Amino acid sequence: MARLFLFFCLSLTVISAFGQKNGTISGTIKDASTGETLIGATVRIKELSQSGTSTNSYGFYSISAPEGDYTLIYTYVGYQTISKQVSVHKTQVIDVKLAASNALTEVVISSNRPNNDQIVSPQMGVEKLNMSQINSVPVVLGEKDVLKTITLMPGVKAAGEGNTGFYVRGGSSDQNLILLDEAPVYNASHLFGFFSTFNSDAIKDVSIYKGGMPAEYGGRLSSVLDIKMYDGNTKDFTVQGGIGLIASRIKVEGPIDSGKGSFMVSARRTYIDVFTKLSKDSTVKGSSLYFYDLNAKANYHFDSNNAIFLSGYFGKDVLGLKNIFGTNWGNTTGTIRFNHIFSSKLFSNTSLIYSNYNYVIQSFQTNDSFEATSKITDLNFKEDFQYAASNSHRIKFGIDVIHHTIDPGNISSTSNTVNDINVEHRYGFENAAYVSDEWKVSDRLSILYGVRLSDFSLLGPGSFNTYDAAGNVITTKSYGSGQVVKNYFSPEPRLSASYQLDSVSSVKFSYNRNTQNIHVLTNSTSSSPTDLYVMSSNNIKPEIADQVSTGWFRNFDDNLFEFSAEVYYKWLQNQIDYKDGAQLIANQDVESQLVYGSGRAYGLELFLKKKYGRFNGWVGYTLSKTEDKFAAINNGSYFAAPQDRTHDLSVVGIYQLTKRWSLSGTFVYSTGQAVTYPTGKYEVGGLTTFSYSGRDGYREPATNRLDIGATFEGKKHKKFHSSWTFSIYNLYGSREPYSITFRDSKTVPNTTEAVETSIFATPIPSVTWNFKF
Template sequence: MSMKYYLSLLLLFFSTALLAQKKFTLSGTIRDGATGETLIGATVKISGPATAGTLTNGYGYFAISQIEGSYTVVISYTGYTAITKTITLNKDIKLNEELKSTIDLAEVVVSATNRKNENVKSAQMGLERVDMKSLNSIPVLLGEKDVLKTIQLLPGVKSGGEGNTGFYVRGGAADQNLIILDEAVVYNSSHLLGFFSTFNADAIKDVSLYKGGMPAQYGGRLSSVLDVRMDDGNNKEFKFQGGIGLIASRLKAEGPIVKDRGSFMVSFRRTYIDLFLRASPDSSINGSTLNFYDINAKANYKINDKNTIYVSGYFGKDNIGVKDLFANDWGNVTATIRLNHIFSDRLFSNTSLIYNNYNYTVRLLNDVTNFKASSLVRDFNFKEDFQYFSNKHTLRFGINATQHRISPIDISVSQESQVNPLTQQRRYGIESAAYISDEWAATEHLNFLYGLRLAAFSLMGPGNFSTYDPDGNILSTESVADGKFYKNYFNLEPRFSVSYLFNEENSIKTSYNRNTQNVHILTNATSSSPTDQYVLSSNNIKPEIADQVSMGYFRNFDENNYEFSGEVYYKWLQNQIDYKNAAQLLANSNIESELLYGVGRAYGLELFFKKKFGKLNGWVGYTLSRTERKFAELNNGKYFPSRQDRTHDVSVVGIYNISQRWTFSSSFIYSTGNAVTFPAGKYVVGGQTTYYYTERNAGRMPYNMRLDVSATLEGKKHKRYQSSWNFGVYNLLARKNPYSIEFIDDPNDPRKTAAQQTSLFGLIPSVTWNFKF
C-alpha cells in the first residue's frame, strides 16, 4: 500500500472521530406549570451515549452539552411530578418545560437542594434551602411565618435570642452575615425590635443559606450569605392570598401583565397592635405607637426569547413610640432592576442595578430641646454576572461595584437648648470586586467547586480623617477633597470545595474559603438594634478577614429518605473590632478612638439527621462549638469567649401529617447561655453604686429551652378557593428564658449585689386564618 493510501485512511479516521465527538447543547427554562414561576435548582438529567446532569440556575435556566445521539431526559423538582422525554441530539435544542405541583405536604421544610441526593453529590458545602411551600408547618411566635426563625433551627446557626431575628453562623457576629433580597443588601432584617423578620413569607420564592464554602460570586461579609428571592408573580391567571392573625394581617395579589409573557406580584403586611393601644383605658399608653408595615413588589416581562427584564422593590417601616415620651422609626427601601440575556445556548448573563437605603430616627417628645437623632446607610450597586455551561464545567464570572454613603448620626435640637447639636461626618466608599469560579464534574466520583475573588475597597472624600494613639488622642488629621481617594485596600479571596463520592449514597467533602468585610456595625449589645452605628473601613479600621476550613461526611439512607451529615470547621478571624472599657459610644464624633483591634477563632462540630418523606418527618440538629476573641488590651491579652459563644445548641423539629387536612408540628430548642461580663465588685461614689469589671465575658447567662407546637387544619377544597387555620402555642413549657440580666443592690442588704433577670415571653397562644383564591 502506498503512503498516500495510509494518509487517506488516517485523515478519514480523524475526520470520523471529530464528527463523532461533535457536541450539541440542550438548554431551556423550567417553570411551575400553575404559575409560570421559574424553578430554581430543578434537576435536568440526560442518559444515552453519555450521562450528565445539572441544576437550573437562579432564573430557572439550564444547559447541557453532549455528543450526538438519542437521549432520555428527566426533569424533576421536589414536590412536582417529573417529566421524561426522549430526544435526538443532532443539533442544539431548546427545551422549555412546565412541571405540575404535587403539593406533597409530607416533605420536610428544609432541604439541602432539590435533587434527592444532591447533598451527597454536590461539591458545595454548607448550603441549605428553605421550602417556602411547607413553611406553614413550623410553629412560630404569634403564628407569623418567619424565614429567619426557621434557619435558626439548623446546626451551625445560632439564634440571637428571644425577641431578636439576628443570628450567628459558625462563630461570626450578627453583622457578618450578608442578607440580600433580590440582590439588594438588607442592613436591618427585623421588625418590632427583632420579634419578626422583614421577610413576608407570602412574597418569597426561594431562600438559600450558605454557611460554609461560600461561592465566589458572593462577598462583603465573613460568615454567611442569606440569598432571598421574591416571587415573580403568576403569568397565567390572577390570584389572591393572605392571612389574618392576632397581631398582623397580610394580602398578596399576583397575575399576568401579558399571559405567559409577563407578570406582577404585590404583597402587603401590617400589624395593628397600635389599634389596641388606642383603645386602652390606661391614659399612659393610650396613643402610643407600635406597628410595622412592609410592601413587596415585583414585575417581569419577557421581551423576546433572549431577554427578560425584572423590576422588584421592598419598602418597610417600623414605628415605636410611647405617648409624650419618645418616638423611634426605622425602615429599609430596596430596588432592583435586572436584565437576563442569553448570548447563546451556553452563555447566560444577568445585569443588575441595585439601590438600598436604611435609616432610623429617634425623637424625644417630652423634651423642650426638640431632640432628634437620625442615621442613614445608602448604597448604589452595579453587577454583571455571567454563567457558561459546558459538558463537565459550569463557569461563573463577573464584576460588581457598590458606592456606599453612611451618615453615622445627626443630632438636632432647638436653638434654646443647652444640648449641643452634632453632625458626624458622612463617609463615602466604593467597594468593588471581580470573580471567577468553576464547578467541575471531573469524574463520576470527584467534583470540584473552585474560584477566586478580587475584592477592593476605597475610602473617599470629602471628609477629615484622624489618626489616634493607643490612648485615643488625635495624632494627626488630614482633610480630603470631594471625590478624592484616601485609603485603598485590596484582598484576594480564594474559594475551594471538593467532594468525593464513594457511591450514590455517601461522600466526603472539604472546603477552604477566605472572605473580607468593609462595612462594620459598632454595637456593645448582645444583638443588633435599629440604632447601631455603621462604619466603613478606614485608616484606623482595617478590613475584617476570615479564613475557614471545613470537612464533612454525608450519607443518605433508604432511597434518600433519610439524610445524615457531620461537619467540622475551624475559622481564623483577623482585624476584629471591640470597644475599650468604659468607652463613650453615644454621639461621639471620634468613635474610632474608642475601638480596639484583635483576632478571633471559632471551631466546632455540626451533626444533622433528617427524615424527608412520609407522614412523620423532620430533623435533629446539634452543634458543639467555641467562639473566642483576643485583644492585647483586654483580659491580659488572652483569648476570651465572644458574646455569641454558646457551647451546645440542640434543635428538634417534627412534622406529622395525620390526615390530608390535619398537620401537627413541634420544635424544641436548647442552648447554652451566652457569654456575659459580670461585675467583679462595686464601690459607692456620691451615694451612687458603681460596678467594676475584670475579665471580659467570663460569666454565662442561664440556658435557653423552649418547646413550640402548632396544628394546621386545611379547609375543604373548592374549585377557586382554599383556606386553612393555624393554631399554635409558643413556649408551651412557659419557661422564663433570660433576655437580659441587670445587677442591682440587694434590697435586703445593700452591701450585696443581686442579679435581676428580664424575660420576654411566657406561654403565648396564637391563631391565624389563611386564604387563597
C-alpha cells in the same frame, strides 16, 4: 480586574472550541399552573451517568451530550417527574412545565432535589429551605419567619429571645450578608427584633451559605442568606393572605400582557397600635406601635432570550410614647435586572440595585427635645455570567461595583441642654471581579474552585484623623471630593471538593477567604436600630476570615434520610470591639473608641433529616467554641465571644395526620450566652457603683423551649381555599433571660441581687386564618 476579565473571556473561547462536537439543550423550567420559574430543578440524561445539571435563579438550564438519541429526565421536589425523548444533533431549546404532585401533601426537608445531590455536589455548608418548611414551623404569635427557621439549622444560632439576629459558625450578626433579590438588607428586624422584615407570602427561595461560599458572593465574613421573591402568576389573577392576632397580610399576583410578564404585590401590617387607642392611660392612648412592609415585583419577557425584572421592598417601624419620645426605622430596596441568553451555553444577568437603611430617634420633652438620625445608602451595579462550557465545566464570572454612603449620625435640638452634632458623611467604593468553575473531574471527584478579587476605597470629602493605640489624634488630613483616603486590595480564593466513596456517601473539603469593609459598632450583643455603621479606613482595616471545613455525607434508605457531619475551623483577623464606656452614637471621633484584635472559631455540626413521608423533620446539633483576643481587653488573653455557645440542639418534626390536619413541633436547647458580671462594688455619694473584671467571663443559664403547631386545611373549592393555623410558643413556659441586671438587695443588707428579665415567660398561643382565591 479588567485583565482578569479579558483573560477569562479568551479562556471561554478556547474551552468552547473543544466542545463544539457536542449538542446542547437549554431552556427554562416553570410551574405548569402559575408559570413561576423553578430554582434548582434537576435535568439529567438517563443514558449518561453524572450528566446532571440544575436550573439557575431564573429557571434556566443548559446540558450537553455527544450526538445521539437520549432520554431527558426533569425533576423537582413536590412536582411530577417527566421524561422527554430527544435526538441530540444540534443546539435545541426545550422549555418544560412541571405539574405539582397530587399526592398526599408533604413537607420536604432537604435541599431542593429528590436525589443524592448532597453527595455529588462539591458545595459545602449550604442549606436550602422551601417555603413549606418555613410555613410549617411554629413561631411566636403565628408570624412565619425566615430568620427564625434558619436558626434551627446546625451552625446557625439565634442571637437571643426576641431577636432576629443570628450567628453563623462563630461570626457576629453583622458578619452575615442578607440579600433580598440581590439587594442587601442592613437591619432585617421589626419591633426591635421580635419579627423579621421578610413576609413569607412573598418569598420563593431561601439559601444560606455557612462555608465554602461561592465566589459570586462577598463583603461579609460568616455567611450569605440569599432570599428571592416570587415573580408572580403568569396564568391567573389570585389573591391570598391571612388574618392573625397582631398582624394581617395580603398578596395579589397576576399576568401582564397575556402571560408575557407577571406581577406580585404583598403587604403586611401589625395593628398593636389599635389597642393602645383603647387604653384608659392618657400617656399610652394615642401612642404608636406598629410596623408595615411591602414587597412588589414585576417582570416582562420580550422574547425567549430577553427579560426584565423589577422588584422592591419598603418597610418601616414606628414606635412612640405620646408626647414623650418616638423611634422609627426602615429599609428600602430596589432591583432592576435584565436577563439575556447569548446562546444555549451563555446566560447573563445585569443588575442595578438600590438599598437604604435609616433610623430617627425623637424626644418631645419640653425642655429637652432633640432628634437623632442616621442612614446608610448603597448604589450597586452587577454583571454576572454563567457559561456551560460542557457537562464537566460550569463556569461563573462577573463584576460587582458598590458605592456606599454612610451618614453616621446627626443630632438636632431646640433646647439649650443638647448641642447640635453633625458628623461628616463617609463615602466609599467597593469593587470586585470573580471567576469560578465547577469541574466534574471524574464520576467520583467534583471540584468547585475560583477567586474573588475585592478592592475597597475610602473617599473624600472630609477630615480624617489617624489615632494611636490609646485613641489620641496623631494627624488630621482633609481630602477633597472623590480623593482616595485609603485603599485595600484583597484576593479571596475559594475551593470546595467532593469525593464519592460510593453511590450513597462522600467526603468533602472546603477552604475560603472572605473580607469585610462595612462594620457595625454596637454596645449590644443583639441587633439594634441604632447600630452604627462604619467603613474600613486609615484606622480600621478590613476584617478577614479564613475558614477550612471537612465533612462526611451519607444518604440512607434510597435517599429518604440524609446525614452529614462537618467540622470547621475559622481564623479571624482585624476584629473590632469598643473600649469600656465607649460613646458610639453621633461621635465625630468614634474610631478613637475602638480596639482591634483577632479571633478563632471551631466546631462540629451534625445533621440528620427525613425528607419524605407523612412524618418528616430534622435534628441538628452543634458543638462549638468562639473566642476573641484583644491586647486592651483581659490582658491580651482569649475570652469567650458574646456569640459563643458550646451546645446548640434543634429538633423539628412535622406529621401529616390526615389530608386536612398536619401537626408540627420544635424543641431547642442552647448553652447560655457569655456575659460580663460585676465582681465587686463600692459606694460614692450614697450611690452604688459596680466594678467589673474580665470580659464575658460568666454564663447566662442554659435555655430550652418547646413550640407546637397545627394546621387545618379547609375544603377546597374551585376558586377558594382557606386554612387555620394554630400554635403555642414556649409550651411549658421556659424562661430565657432577655437581660440580667444587678442591684443592692432590698431584703438582705450589704448584698447584691441579680434581676432577670424574660420576654416570653409564659406560653404564647396564636391563631391565623389563611385564605386564597
